[in-house]
Amino acid sequence: MQENNVQYSSGSKPTELIDSSVIRLGGDSGDGMQLVGDLFTNTCAIFGDYFATLPDYPSEIRAPAGTIFGVSGFQLCIGGSEVFTPGDMYDTLIAMNPAALKVNLPQVRKGGTVIINEDAFIPKNLEKAGYTENPLDQSETWKNYRLVRVPMTSATQNLLSDLPLSSKEADRCKNFFALGVLLWLYNRSPEYSRKWMTKKFERKADILKANMRTFEGGLQFGETCAALNHRWNLKKSGPAPKAGVYRNITGNQAAAMGLMAAAERSGLRLFLGSYPITPATDIMHELSKYPDFATVFQAEDEIAGIGSAIGAAFGGALAATNTSGPGFSLKSEFMNLAVMTELPLVIIDVQRAGPSTGIPTKTEQSDMMQAMFGRHGESPMVVMAASTPKDCFDTAVEASRIALKYMTPVIMLSEGYLGNGSEVWRVPELDELPSFPAKFRTDPTNFKPYERDPETLARPWAIPGTPGLEHRLGGLEKLDGAGTVSQDGPNHEKMTHLRAAKVAKVAQDIPKTEVYGHPEAELLVLGWGGTAGVIKSAVRNLSGQGYKVACAHIRYLNPLPPDLESLLKKYKKVLLPELNSGQLWYRLRAELLINTEKLNKMQGQPFRIDEIESKIKSLLGAH
Amino acid sequence: MSTPTNTETSPKTVPTYSRKDFLSSTEPRWCAGCGTFATFNGITRAFVNAGIEREKFAVVSGIGCSSRLPYYSNTYGFHTIHGRAPTVAMGLKMANPDLNVWVITGDGDGLSIGGNHFIHLMRRNPNIKVVLFNNQIYGLTKGQTSPTSPLGAKTKSAPYGSVDRPMHPLTVALGAGATFVARVPDTDNELMYQVLNAASKHEGVAIVEVLINCVIFNDKVFESITNKETRPDTTVLLEAGKPLLFGANKDRGIIMKNDRPTVAKIGEGGARLEDVIIHDPQNPNSGYAFMLAEMGDSELPVPYGIFRQIHEHVHKPHAGKGNKEGLLKTLRGSNTWSVDNSGKISSLEK
Structure with a gap:
C-alpha cells in the first residue's frame, strides 16, 4: 500500500471506495470533450492515479452537429493501481446530446452513471439522432442506470446572463460545467483546472470569468443534485510507483x-x-x-x-x-x-x-x-x-x-x-537509456564500402565530406565488398543471402521473452503490438481466478525472438489475438510450423477484455 | 550533439585539382557520340573551378541514361530511384549543409515520374544544382515518348505519332519559382562550361537544361538548332546587358510588338537597334524569362544561356543545437509530477 492515500475531500455526500473506473465523454466534435478529458486526466495524474486514455473521433473535422456520425468521444480508465487499457464497459457516461447517448449507451455497464445534458434533448436533436421518442421519458430504460439529468445549456446561460457574451459564446462554456460535475463525482480537486483556465484565458477576461463561473456551477451542481447521491474515491493498492518524474x-x-x-x-x-x-x-x-x-x-x-x-x-x-x-x-x-x-x-x-x-x-x-x-x-x-x-x-x-x-x-x-x-x-x-554512439568511417586505408563487420554484417558508414572515402551508392546490385555495380549472377545470390543474414543476426539483440500469469499455465496468450494491455488485463483477471493461463508479448516481428519456438511448444494451447485476420498466425505456421488459436477482430476498435476472457475460458473449458 | 560533418577545424587550403581528379575508375558507358559525354565534361570542369574540396561534392541522380553519371564522377554519389533524386538531394543537403549537392536527371526522370519533386525543388530554392539532360525520348528503356517529345513525334510507344503536347522544362521551372534558369546545347563546350560554372556559384537552386542528342533513338532531333550552319539563324545567345540579336551577321533582333516578341531585321520596316530587347536575367518579373522559355516554336529563335538569375530566400531548415539538459526538459514537457523514494507524489507544475 502506498502511504499517502491522497484524497481530495470537500462537501457532505458519502464517498465509496473503488479500484478503478471507466469514463466515457461523448458529444459533437466541437463540444470540447477532448479538453474535458485532458484536464480531468491531468488532475488525476497529479493525484498519482494510474490511467489510460483513448480519444475516439470521426474522420470529419466538424461533422454536422447532432448527428450520429458527428459524435466524438474521449475515454479513460483511472485506477488506484496499474491500468493497462482505457477500459471496455463504461462506469460513467457523459452525453452532451441525444446522438452521443445513442452511440454510447449500449456500452454503459448495468448500474452505471449516465449524465446527460437535458437541454439538448429537443425534437430537432432527437430526430437527428434517429430517436422517435425522447429516451429520457422511457422509464424502463433507466431502471438499469443512475440517470443524472443536467440542464447544462440553460444553467450555463443563466450563470452568464450578465456577461457581455453572445449566446453562442456562452454555450461554448458548457463543457466546463461537465468538467465540474465530473471532478465532483470522482472527488478530484478543481485546483488544476482553475489554474489552467486562468493561464489559458489570461488575456480574455470575460471568457475567463465565463468559463470559471460555469466550472464552479458544475462543481456546485454535484453538491446539490439529488440524483448524485454519492461520489467515488480510488483505492490505492499495489506497489508504489518507482521514484522519478x-x-x-x-x-x-x-x-x-x-x-x-x-x-x-x-x-x-x-x-x-x-x-x-x-x-x-x-x-x-x-x-x-x-x-x-x-x-x-x-x-x-x-x-x-x-x-x-x-x-x-x-x-x-x-x-x-x-x-x-x-x-x-x-x-x-x-x-x-x-x-x-x-x-x-x-x-x-x-x-x-x-x-x-x-x-x-x-x-x-x-x-x-x-x-x-x-x-x-x-x-x-x-x-x-x-x-x-x-x-x-x-x-x-x-x-x-x-x-x-x-x-x-x-x-x-x-x-x-x-x-x-x-x-x-x-x-x-x-x-x-542505452548508449550507442554512431561510428563514421574516416580512415581511407583499404576502404571498401561494402566490407562487413563479422559480428553484425554491417557495412561501414562513410559520409560525404570525409576526405578519401568518396564512393557511390545506388539501387543497382553491389559487388560484395567493393560495393561497385555488379550484374554477376552468383554475386547477386550471395548478396541476397547476405542481406537476409544481416537481418537474421539481429536475433542476437533480442532479450528473453517474458511470461506473465499463472505459473502452471496450460494456455499461453501470445500477442504483439497494441493488444498488450488488454491481454495482460484478461490474463491478470483470469489467472487470479485460478485459470491456468499466461501471456507473452513480442516486440520483434522480424526476426522473431529466438526463444519463441521453444516457448510456444511448452504450452498445450496458444491463443493469438490480432486486429487482423491472422497475419502473425500465418507466419507462425509458415516459419515455426506451430498452429495457434486465432482470435481476430477488424472493427476499427481494440479488443475488449471480456472478448479475450471468454475466448480463454472457452479454450480452457469449464473451470 | 554534433552535426556529423568532417570539416577540419584549422583552415585548410583546397588542393588544386585537374579534371582527372574528378573521374572515377569506372569508364563511362554511354553510347559513342552521346551528348552526355560533353555534359559530364562541363560538369567536372565546373567542379575543378569551384574551389571546393572534392569530398564535399555529392552527385545525386534518378534513373535513366544520364542518371548513371554519379558512377563516373570521383565524388560522393547516389544513384537513387526513378524520378526521386531531388528528394534524396534535399535530405542530404539539409542534414549536411556544407555539401555541394548536384542533381542529375533527364526529361523522363525529372519531368514525368519525378515531376512533383522537380517543381517542389524549384519552389523551395535550396542551394542545389540540377542538370536536366533533355533528349526528348526515353533512352534507357529504348525509345518511348517522353514529356518533352513534340506532338506527332514517332516513337516506339507512339508509332502513329505522339498525341500529347510537350512540356517546356524551363517554363515549368520558372512557374515553380526557380531562381537560376539556363539552357545549353550539348555541342557548345565553352557555353556549357560557362553556364554550369555560373550555376555552380549561384546561391539557391539552379536548373540547367542541356539539349542532348540521343544518337540511337532520337538522332538529330536538335540538328537545326545545334549545327554550325543553321544555329546562328535558329538560336539566340542570351548575354546580360546585351540586345537579343541573332543571325550570322547579328542583324536580326527580338522586339516587342503588340506585347508579343517578334523578330525584326534591324534597319528594315523602321526597326531600330535600340528597340531590341536588352537581356536582363535579373528582371524581377519572371514573365520575361517565361517568354524566352516559350520561344522556339515558330520563327522565334531558341534562346541559349542564362534566362534568369535572381536572389531569393534560400531554403534553410531550423537548426538549433540543444544539450542533454534541454532534451530532458523537452521529454518531460510542461505537465509533470514526481514521485520520491517514499512514494510521495508532488506536482512539478510551476
Whole structure:
C-alpha cells in the first residue's frame, strides 16, 4: 500500500471506495470533450492515479452537429493501481446530446452513471439522432442506470446572463460545467483546472470569468443534485510507483521523444522526412516543436518523405520517416533502396484500418504482412512493434539502435490506438537509456564500402565530406565488398543471402521473452503490438481466478525472438489475438510450423477484455 | 550533439585539382557520340573551378541514361530511384549543409515520374544544382515518348505519332519559382562550361537544361538548332546587358510588338537597334524569362544561356543545437509530477 492515500475531500455526500473506473465523454466534435478529458486526466495524474486514455473521433473535422456520425468521444480508465487499457464497459457516461447517448449507451455497464445534458434533448436533436421518442421519458430504460439529468445549456446561460457574451459564446462554456460535475463525482480537486483556465484565458477576461463561473456551477451542481447521491474515491493498492518524474504521454508523442532520445544517445542529429497522414501526423507535429533536437522536413509527398530521410541517412543523420498504411505503400520502392544501400533508417507506420483509405481514424494491426513482404525482390527488413503508448518511446529508441548497429532500415509498427491513446509515463533520465554512439568511417586505408563487420554484417558508414572515402551508392546490385555495380549472377545470390543474414543476426539483440500469469499455465496468450494491455488485463483477471493461463508479448516481428519456438511448444494451447485476420498466425505456421488459436477482430476498435476472457475460458473449458 | 560533418577545424587550403581528379575508375558507358559525354565534361570542369574540396561534392541522380553519371564522377554519389533524386538531394543537403549537392536527371526522370519533386525543388530554392539532360525520348528503356517529345513525334510507344503536347522544362521551372534558369546545347563546350560554372556559384537552386542528342533513338532531333550552319539563324545567345540579336551577321533582333516578341531585321520596316530587347536575367518579373522559355516554336529563335538569375530566400531548415539538459526538459514537457523514494507524489507544475 502506498502511504499517502491522497484524497481530495470537500462537501457532505458519502464517498465509496473503488479500484478503478471507466469514463466515457461523448458529444459533437466541437463540444470540447477532448479538453474535458485532458484536464480531468491531468488532475488525476497529479493525484498519482494510474490511467489510460483513448480519444475516439470521426474522420470529419466538424461533422454536422447532432448527428450520429458527428459524435466524438474521449475515454479513460483511472485506477488506484496499474491500468493497462482505457477500459471496455463504461462506469460513467457523459452525453452532451441525444446522438452521443445513442452511440454510447449500449456500452454503459448495468448500474452505471449516465449524465446527460437535458437541454439538448429537443425534437430537432432527437430526430437527428434517429430517436422517435425522447429516451429520457422511457422509464424502463433507466431502471438499469443512475440517470443524472443536467440542464447544462440553460444553467450555463443563466450563470452568464450578465456577461457581455453572445449566446453562442456562452454555450461554448458548457463543457466546463461537465468538467465540474465530473471532478465532483470522482472527488478530484478543481485546483488544476482553475489554474489552467486562468493561464489559458489570461488575456480574455470575460471568457475567463465565463468559463470559471460555469466550472464552479458544475462543481456546485454535484453538491446539490439529488440524483448524485454519492461520489467515488480510488483505492490505492499495489506497489508504489518507482521514484522519478512522470507525465501523461500519447504513443505518437512518445515515438517522437524516443527518436530525439536516440539521436542524443547516438550523438547524431535527428532528421524526420514526413507527409501529413492520419493517424501518424502527430509525430511530425511533435518533432516540429523542437528544432534544437530535430530537423523536420514536411515533404511534397510520402515518397519525398522517405527519400529525404534516405538522403539524410547518407549524410550522417539519424534519419526517420513516419506514415500510415497508404503512405507506407507509397514508400515501398524507397524502402528497397535503403535495403540495397544498407543505410540506417527508421520507418514508423502508425497502422489504421485498410485497405485503401479504409477507416482512417480507426485502429488495426493489418500492415504486418506488408512490413514483412510488401516490397519487390527479396528485401528483408527488421520489423518491430510497439505495445503501449509509452512503449512507443522504448521501441523508437530500440529501432534506432538496431538501425545504426546493423546499418539497416527498421520498420516500427505502431497503431492508431497507441498513437492517439495515452498513459502515465515515467520519463527516464537519459543515462538510463542505452548508449550507442554512431561510428563514421574516416580512415581511407583499404576502404571498401561494402566490407562487413563479422559480428553484425554491417557495412561501414562513410559520409560525404570525409576526405578519401568518396564512393557511390545506388539501387543497382553491389559487388560484395567493393560495393561497385555488379550484374554477376552468383554475386547477386550471395548478396541476397547476405542481406537476409544481416537481418537474421539481429536475433542476437533480442532479450528473453517474458511470461506473465499463472505459473502452471496450460494456455499461453501470445500477442504483439497494441493488444498488450488488454491481454495482460484478461490474463491478470483470469489467472487470479485460478485459470491456468499466461501471456507473452513480442516486440520483434522480424526476426522473431529466438526463444519463441521453444516457448510456444511448452504450452498445450496458444491463443493469438490480432486486429487482423491472422497475419502473425500465418507466419507462425509458415516459419515455426506451430498452429495457434486465432482470435481476430477488424472493427476499427481494440479488443475488449471480456472478448479475450471468454475466448480463454472457452479454450480452457469449464473451470 | 554534433552535426556529423568532417570539416577540419584549422583552415585548410583546397588542393588544386585537374579534371582527372574528378573521374572515377569506372569508364563511362554511354553510347559513342552521346551528348552526355560533353555534359559530364562541363560538369567536372565546373567542379575543378569551384574551389571546393572534392569530398564535399555529392552527385545525386534518378534513373535513366544520364542518371548513371554519379558512377563516373570521383565524388560522393547516389544513384537513387526513378524520378526521386531531388528528394534524396534535399535530405542530404539539409542534414549536411556544407555539401555541394548536384542533381542529375533527364526529361523522363525529372519531368514525368519525378515531376512533383522537380517543381517542389524549384519552389523551395535550396542551394542545389540540377542538370536536366533533355533528349526528348526515353533512352534507357529504348525509345518511348517522353514529356518533352513534340506532338506527332514517332516513337516506339507512339508509332502513329505522339498525341500529347510537350512540356517546356524551363517554363515549368520558372512557374515553380526557380531562381537560376539556363539552357545549353550539348555541342557548345565553352557555353556549357560557362553556364554550369555560373550555376555552380549561384546561391539557391539552379536548373540547367542541356539539349542532348540521343544518337540511337532520337538522332538529330536538335540538328537545326545545334549545327554550325543553321544555329546562328535558329538560336539566340542570351548575354546580360546585351540586345537579343541573332543571325550570322547579328542583324536580326527580338522586339516587342503588340506585347508579343517578334523578330525584326534591324534597319528594315523602321526597326531600330535600340528597340531590341536588352537581356536582363535579373528582371524581377519572371514573365520575361517565361517568354524566352516559350520561344522556339515558330520563327522565334531558341534562346541559349542564362534566362534568369535572381536572389531569393534560400531554403534553410531550423537548426538549433540543444544539450542533454534541454532534451530532458523537452521529454518531460510542461505537465509533470514526481514521485520520491517514499512514494510521495508532488506536482512539478510551476
